[in-house]
Amino acid sequence: MFVLVNLKAYPCDPIAVAEAARAVAEASGVRIAIAPQAADLAAVADTGVETWAQHVSPNGYGSHTGSTLAERAAAAGAEGTLLNHSENRMKLADIDASIEAARRADLETCVCGNNPAQIGAVAALGPDSVAVEPPELIGGDVSVASADPDIVRDAVAAAEAVDDGVDVYCGAGISTGDDLDAAADLGASGVLLASGVAKADDPKAALEALVEPLA
Numbered sequence: 001m002f003v004l005v006n007l008k009a010y011p012c013d014p015i016a017v018a019e020a021a022r023a024v025a026e027a028s029g030v031r032i033a034i035a036p037q038a039a040d041l042a043a044v045a046d047t048g049v050e051t052w053a054q055h056v057s058p059n060g061y062g063s064h065t066g067s068t069l070a071e072r073a074a075a076a077g078a079e080g081t082l083l084n085h086s087e088n089r090m091k092l093a094d095i096d097a098s099i100e101a102a103r104r105a106d107l108e109t110c111v112c113g114n115n116p117a118q119i120g121a122v123a124a125l126g127p128d129s130v131a132v133e134p135p136e137l138i139g140g141d142v143s144v145a146s147a148d149p150d151i152v153r154d155a156v157a158a159a160e161a162v163d164d165g166v167d168v169y170c171g172a173g174i175s176t177g178d179d180l181d182a183a184a185d186l187g188a189s190g191v192l193l194a195s196g197v198a199k200a201d202d203p204k205a206a207l208e209a210l211v212e213p214l215a
């Protein structure tokens with residue numbers, strides 16, 4: 001299972017979380033990546049943890065003020081990028097162009113969707129992975145895998161029907177090892193989570209507890 005920790009714009013210390021994630025990944029053998037704010041990509045990558053951007057823009061080099069260029073995210077040390085997070089939704093054509101931009105920059109892509117229908121649609125664009133995250137469960141205490149297991153099962157089926165080479169992750173409310181186990185049982189090969197680590201008093205302990213069933 002892949003564990004992707006999205007730090008959003010939470011007021012945590014991205015370097016401390018990154019160092020904790022690197023240590024837990026090394027000790028457990030579980031693949032863990034951190035997606036910090038764009039401004040923190042280089043500092044987070046310098047810790048040695050696998051680093052992802054939260055978003056890259058659909059454009060390439062040029063007159064695009066305020067954009068997050070895939071090439072510069074990669075140069076800062078990012079290895080992958082989220083796209084179309086429900087807190088940063090994109091037009092279909094822009095998702096397509098951002099996947100292309102990420103591919104030019106050698107960034108792995110994970111495109112989010114709110115439900116199985118959206119997952120099928122974005123899987124058709126050929127990303128490396130997709131992630132189903134029901135917005136109403138994001139930031140809550142109940143994991144998507146227990147609150148709405150069918151949405152995960154159906155998202156896995158929707159992606160597989162379009163392209164069985166696309167990995168399917170799930171997210172929202174995931175914070176424990178049991179949540180990770182339940183997600184895997186439903187066919188997900190990874191999880192996205194945020195508040196369970198970024199808002200934890202002890203992010204390292206939170207990550208250790210999360211990956212414990214896999215270690």
Ligand SMILES: O=C(CO)COP(=O)(O)O
Binds near residue numbers: 006133173174195196
């Ligand atoms: O949006 C998410 C990850 O991208 C999930 O957030 P929570 O883990 O806080 O529910």
